[in-house]
Amino acid sequence: MKIVHTIEDVRKSVRQSRIEGKTIGLVPTMGALHAGHASLIEAAVAECDFVVVSIFVNPTQFGPGEDLDKYPCTLDTDAAFCENLGADLIFAPSADEMYPSEPLTWVEVEKLTDGLCGANRPEHFKGVTTVCAKLFNIVGADIAYFGQKDAQQTAIIRRMVCDLNLPLQICVYPIVREPNGLAMSSRNRYLSAEERGRALCLRKALTACREQIAAGQRDRNTLIDTMEAIIAQDQGRIDYVSIVDAETLEPLKTIAGKVLVALAVHIGDTRLIDNILIDLNNPPNIV
Numbered sequence: 283m284k285i286v287h288t289i290e291d292v293r294k295s296v297r298q299s300r301i302e303g304k305t306i307g308l309v310p311t312m313g314a315l316h317a318g319h320a321s322l323i324e325a326a327v328a329e330c331d332f333v334v335v336s337i338f339v340n341p342t343q344f345g346p347g348e349d350l351d352k353y354p355c356t357l358d359t360d361a362a363f364c365e366n367l368g369a370d371l372i373f374a375p376s377a378d379e380m381y382p383s384e385p386l387t388w389v390e391v392e393k394l395t396d397g398l399c400g401a402n403r404p405e406h407f408k409g410v411t412t413v414c415a416k417l418f419n420i421v422g423a424d425i426a427y428f429g430q431k432d433a434q435q436t437a438i439i440r441r442m443v444c445d446l447n448l449p450l451q452i453c454v455y456p457i458v459r460e461p462n463g464l465a466m467s468s469r470n471r472y473l474s475a476e477e478r479g480r481a482l483c484l485r486k487a488l489t490a491c492r493e494q495i496a497a498g499q500r501d502r503n504t505l506i507d508t509m510e511a512i513i514a515q516d517q518g519r520i521d522y523v524s525i526v527d528a529e530t531l532e533p534l535k536t537i538a539g540k541v542l543v544a545l546a547v548h549i550g551d552t553r554l555i556d557n558i559l560i561d562l563n564n565p566p567n568i569v
């Protein structure tokens with residue numbers, strides 16, 4: 283496995299793989315890799331002939347006061363992790379390589395970015411879509427792999443790819459959880475042992491919501507009240523708890539169709555997100 287830091291070098295390697303007739307997979311990450319990323323890399327290795335993992339803590343998707351400065355940088359461990367999983371190339375550019383001058387061109391998806399995480403992180407998705415568009419252009423992959431934990435991000439990226447006719451496929455893989463149910467996240471390493479216990483309230487709230495829906499509850503406010511009460515018991519500070527249409531991300535008053543139940547909660551200083559997808563179309567799929 284090779285590690286490259288420049289756009290020129292990643293293009294050179296990919297060009298060579300193309301000449302050899304290989305299909306190219308891309309797993310975009312910000313590093314601090316965990317089992318959630320492993321599931322994406324494994325899928326890419328299974329489906330593509332040449333797998334690129336990008337590791338770039340993208341400054342343009344962090345707002346003022348967010349954790350850009352303390353975001354974990356673990357390139358050596360990440361490289362060993364990727365190599366074990368069978369990745370072919372790590373692309374780990376510097377911020378100057380990706381943004382050599384102040385960017386005047388941005389890729390922005392409207393509407394889907396307004397609610398959920400976008401409500402309190404107004405510039406976040408503009409940074410995500412811009413860096414993903416750049417990575418897609420740099421690597422020229424056939425397939426890019428994302429995790430369902432970032433449900434809003436995946437909906438937005440799918441829409442960007444569709445609206446801009448970008449020539450790649452987006453594959454989304456299920457959330458990977460720790461044995462106790464906590465969704466895997468690079469930010470879990472910020473949590474103290476006591477906070478790790480309290481962080482389970484995200485999963486508990488989502489499970490309760492799913493159980494109520496399975497029992498026939500269809501009223502948004504009742505479901506949200508239940509989730510908020512569970513989070514309050516563990517002193518979680520709620521950013522949002524919402525129930526939206528899984529494609530449009532519009533809030534649902536009455537629960538029907540393909541439903542995304544999503545939440546963002548601060549446990550201590552750490553902001554965590556989690557979600558579940560429920561398909562109430564015929565036949566319903568409440569797993």
Ligand code: PAF
Pocket residue numbers: 310311312338340343410413414432435
């Ligand atoms: O999900 C992430 O880790 C990031 O948002 C991404 C897609 C790598 C863009 O920086």
